[in-house]
Amino acid sequence: MHIYRADGRYGSERAVVHRQSWVPREPRSHVASRADTLLHVIRCLPELEALIVVESAARQGFSLDFLRERLPGRRNASSRRILDMVGSGADSLLEILVREQLRRAGLRVEAQVYVEHVGYMDVLVEGCVDVETDGRVHEQPAQRAKDYRRDRSAQIQGFEVLRYTYADIVERPHEMVAEVKAAVARRRARGDLPRLP
DSSP: OOEEEETOOOSSSSSSEEEEOSSSTTTTTSOHHHHHHHHHHHHHSSSHHHHHHHHHHHTTTTTTTHHHHSSSSSSGGGHHHHHHOOOOOOOOOHHHHHHHHHHHHTEEEEEEEEEEETEEEEEETTTEEEEEOOGGGGHHHHHHHHHHHHHHHHHHOOEEEEEHHHHHHHHHHHHHHHHHHHHHHHOOOOOOOOOOO
């Protein structure tokens, strides 16, 4: 649990106590302001977790410049790096995780790339591997049938399609990255890379 106490005192070891506040909470509220929450998230949470929260806020219209202005100096360099990682186009937290894990592995990735007869690919890797992130909605028969049609269309156009579940992405990210890298290497070795219009 994270709490704000200007005096820094709190009677529990199970809490992280924050003494700094950038943007005051609403009068009579016991909940930190949205801006304060985001700033503390950026400084406290592990990088990927912070990125997911901040990117979600940015998609809802929260200003990254506002956050950046409140994080000056060398002490906040790692926090500003998180802001620099915020991308556009990711449609879910799973897509954000996949995008960042693959980028960190040195692969070129694009989020939400439109391909005719396929629609929007979740994450296109090195222009040839379509990585799809499947949450619970993809377990429904109608959605599964739609996914199969999309996959066939993508494969006909020369893309390799790899689908990953929440468990694959969150619990076994190293396996997912290794499989995507292997697929890219295989496609490069064959030399039959698809061409986007």
